[in-house]
Amino acid sequence: MGQPIGIMDSGVGGLTVVKEVMRQLPNEEVIYIGDTARCPYGPRPVDEVRAYTWQMTRFLLEKNVKMLVIACNTATAVTLTEIRSALKIPVLGVIHPGARSAIKHTRTGKIGVIGTEGTIKSEAYKKALKSINQLVDVQGLACPRFVPLVESGEFRGPFAERIVEQELATFKNAYIDTLILGCTHYPLLEETISQYLGPEVQIISSGEETAREMSTILFFQDLLNSSSFEPNHQFFTTGSSKLFSQIASQWLELDSIQTESISLERY
16 A cells, blocks of 8 residues: 555544545545544634644654645644645645635636634635635635534534524625635535525535645656555544544445544644
């Protein structure tokens, strides 16, 4: 087997990226760490987000990963440039791939972005979108209740529908034609969000675009795994391994997932 790809997130949200990696790069082995014990990162001070992201980075570097993916939008906004310049391996965030996809899909140039308080406050998506097309009209909206909802495993059903309706009320008549799910947790609510906003709003999940970009980078750097062995994905969490495994099995459509609960304190 070749070296694995390291994927990190503040919780279970990065599994939306893992799902795309498993689909687009089936030979690649993934090592995933979700900091569920300290999730969400969105309302946390920037210094805390930076410290926690570096702990996850050091954990994954110990696993000899060949590429690092920061699947948390808040962590991407805060630390991507810093971590990328410090490491010799490719480091990818989820903001630019999502922004590029939104620009490709919008017809009217009116793009909505939903995310955690940290991501929206950073205006990272607005900057990324405007760097591609200065003329787009970007509206950001923080949805702080979405991450705890997904982490609890209750992302389907009437309760989730009610939360989505309350959080997205201001976007109902905002005339956006494209909505970026600016948090990797949000694709687990995509069906409910799409149902509420209607078919005329194109939903953009950065997972698909991120996996496509990973594929390109691995190809150009001659790092693709050509082995025909079944990849042995590994999952780690700082919270409940049982709840993580439940959500991961459901989302990745796998019968059983073994998750190890760890502490990041020593990193």
